[in-house]
Amino acid sequence: xxxxxxxxxxxxxxxxxVVPSDVxxxxxxxxxxxxxxxxxxxxxxxxxxxxxxxxFADPMLYEIGPQYQWxxxxxxxxxxxxxxDLLERIPQITTFxxxxxxxxxxxxxxxxxxxVRFFYDGIELDNLDPANGGILDLSTVQLWTLEHMSVxxxxxxxxxxxxxxxxxxxxxxxxxxxxxGNEETNLYRGYYGKRxxxxxxxxxxxxxxxxxxxxxxxxxxxxxxxxxxxVGKRGWSxxxxxxxxHPTRGIQRAALGRPAIPALDATHTTAYVRAAVGSSxxxxxxxxxxxxxxxxxxxxxxxxxxGVTVTDTVASSRSEAQYDLSGGLTxxxxxxxxxxxxxxxxxxTYNSASARFDIAVPWGVLSAFGENDGFxxxxxxxxxxxxxxxxxxAVAGSIAQxxxxxxxxxxxxxxxARGEVGLRVLGPWFSFGAMTLDNAFVPxxxxxxxxxxxxxxxxxxxxxxxxxxxxxxxxxxxxYLTRWSGAEPYRPQYQSRSEINFSSTFPRRFPSGNFEVRxxxxxxxxxxxxxxLQAGEIKVVAAKTVSALxxxxxxxxxxxxxxxxxxxxxxxxxxxxxxxxxxxxxGVRWDFWN
Numbered sequence: 036x037x038x039x040x041x042x043x044x045x046x047x048x049x050x051x052x053v054v055p056s057d058v059x060x061x062x063x064x065x066x067x068x069x070x071x072x073x074x075x076x077x078x079x080x081x082x083x084x085x086x087x088x089x090x091f092a093d094p095m096l097y098e099i100g101p102q103y104q105w106x107x108x109x110x111x112x113x114x115x116x117x118x119x120d121l122l123e124r125i126p127q128i129t130t131f132x133x134x135x136x137x138x139x140x141x142x143x144x145x146x147x148x149x150x151v152r153f154f155y156d157g158i159e160l161d162n163l164d165p166a167n168g169g170i171l172d173l174s175t176v177q178l179w180t181l182e183h184m185s186v187x188x189x190x191x192x193x194x195x196x197x198x199x200x201x202x203x204x205x206x207x208x209x210x211x212x213x214x215x216g217n218e219e220t221n222l223y224r225g226y227y228g229k230r231x232x233x234x235x236x237x238x239x240x241x242x243x244x245x246x247x248x249x250x251x252x253x254x255x256x257x258x259x260x261x262x263x264x265x266v267g268k269r270g271w272s273x274x275x276x277x278x279x280x281h282p283t284r285g286i287q288r289a290a291l292g293r294p295a296i297p298a299l300d301a302t303h304t305t306a307y308v309r310a311a312v313g314s315s316x317x318x319x320x321x322x323x324x325x326x327x328x329x330x331x332x333x334x335x336x337x338x339x340x341x342g343v344t345v346t347d348t349v350a351s352s353r354s355e356a357q358y359d360l361s362g363g364l365t366x367x368x369x370x371x372x373x374x375x376x377x378x379x380x381x382x383x384t385y386n387s388a389s390a391r392f393d394i395a396v397p398w399g400v401l402s403a404f405g406e407n408d409g410f411x412x413x414x415x416x417x418x419x420x421x422x423x424x425x426x427x428x429a430v431a432g433s434i435a436q437x438x439x440x441x442x443x444x445x446x447x448x449x450x451x452a453r454g455e456v457g458l459r460v461l462g463p464w465f466s467f468g469a470m471t472l473d474n475a476f477v478p479x480x481x482x483x484x485x486x487x488x489x490x491x492x493x494x495x496x497x498x499x500x501x502x503x504x505x506x507x508x509x510x511x512x513x514x515y516l517t518r519w520s521g522a523e524p525y526r527p528q529y530q531s532r533s534e535i536n537f538s539s540t541f542p543r544r545f546p547s548g549n550f551e552v553r554x555x556x557x558x559x560x561x562x563x564x565x566x567x568l569q570a571g572e573i574k575v576v577a578a579k580t581v582s583a584l585x586x587x588x589x590x591x592x593x594x595x596x597x598x599x600x601x602x603x604x605x606x607x608x609x610x611x612x613x614x615x616x617x618x619x620x621x622g623v624r625w626d627f628w629n
Contacts, residue, residue, distance in 0.1 A: 137255025214622025293611030
């Protein structure tokens with residue numbers, strides 16, 4: 036199946052990118068300096084770059100081949116509009132959505148929605164919407180605000196580390212994005228950032244999108260605003276940050292006999308004040324005091340005893356305070372990070388402490404993580420390793436143990452493991468592996484249907500294969516296939532994603548580097564799936580889609596065009612909600628220095 040998928044995407048309709056442009060067989064010119072925005076700073080004065088605010092120690096990743104991490108320029112060049120678009124690239128993750136941009140989105144790792152965790156500038160993003168049944172809606176995670184994203188795939192869970200956009204140059208930076216597409220989709224973004232002579236910082240940004248469409252795509256819009264102010268010196272920094280998002284969603288009606296997704300008018304706020312000392316290499320320490328808040332008015336439909344349907348508007352509000360104290364030290368190839376997180380939510384307080392120790396040398400990576408999680412009432416530990424004795428041979432894997440500390444723990448006690456062997460043939464890595472995990476309690480994604488039921492998964496085993504890396508002459512490949520021993524609720528037995536991509540600045544013809552073409556073609560397949568109900572279950576048949584992206588950069592302006600489900604394949608991901616036949620969006624991203 037994997038080989039067939041790879042041949043399918045090699046058709047002429049393909050063209051595109053996910054392997055960075057430096058994999059081209061033709062040597063590229065030296066890249067100009069860039070700031071954290073990814074913008075060219077060649078014309079900046081030598082003393083115009085100021086120290087950054089905040090201190091970070093992203094984990095050492097141990098995948099075979101290219102790692103799952105992207106800087107700000109790459110995040111947008113991949114054609115991703117939400118974090119779910121990026122998570123679809125990662126084996127063992129299954130994403131769910133009922134339509135286009137304005138509809139709810141979710142992700143499960145090994146079939147478990149609780150095993151995908153997000154950390155935004157060190158703050159863990161918890162679901163605050165009671166209508167979601169404890170599952171974070173990924174449409175609330177604002178991809179457009181990021182400067183970096185990295186994904187750590189351990190044996191038991193996926194940890195997604197999100198770093199918000201920062202500027203470090205005293206020359207004012209501005210960027211404007213404009214896009215439009217079918218289903219009456221319109222998207223606008225604007226960024227402004229500047230550092231002052233004393234290290235002071237000011238950033239303002241916003242995104243607005245709207246979808247007014249057929250019932251298949253789901254209608255709605257969202258306005259998201261960002262602001263940051265602070266000061267960054269060589270040995271310390273202080274900054275305040277706020278991101279406020281106001282999404283609205285029209286009622287999304289399902290097929291006959293299935294419940295609709297109700298309308299929603301909500302406000303999400305993530306704000307923090309942060310103080311840091313030391314350097315990113317360490318020793319360093321950082322204290323962050325954050326406030327996460329959710330407010331909504333949601334339409335709820337009830338059927339009375341007389342059979343009359345009545346729709347009420349229910350208002351809800353929930354907030355969380357989070358205090359995060361972290362510190363770290365780097366010595367040679369070794370790095371240590373300690374963290375203590377205090378949550379205050381629903382009139383209760385929870386404390387979680389964690390430690391991480393990484394070693395990275397030319398022939399491998401060792402990463403150990405341990406956490407005493409008071410919020411989930413469990414203890415988690417995992418160990419990841421990549422051993423690469425030769426440039427063309429690698430072995431990687433992870434083992435993990437979760438121990439429930441009480442009867443009402445979020446996770447049951449379990450063990451899990453994953454092992455892979457990789458061989459590099461010319462450019463790309465060919466890898467093959469197996470995974471196993473014990474029982475897991477999976478909550479129901481009730482945001483799509485309140486009749487869905489949670490499940491307890493027993494022991495599961497599976498195998499996976501991947502081909503990832505450069506093919507030469509600017510082409511690359513990024514493909515995987517996973518197969519479980521059997522289909523389980525919310526987890527298809529087979530799932531694959533195959534991408535052929537291209538990226539080049541054509542350095543011989545354009546030695547200035549002011550012209551670049553990126554393109555990719557993608558074939559995605561997921562097997563049939565079941566969704567359990569109180570009485571029986573409902574099935575979704577297998578789905579296969581073809582998508583493509585083309586981007587052309589001229590100096591600092593990027594023209595972008597992408598189509599999803601090019602062949603208009605009729606399919607469902609959530610029972611009762613047919614996905615849009617063809618989705619197209621195109622526009623321009625333009626950043627510049629004043």
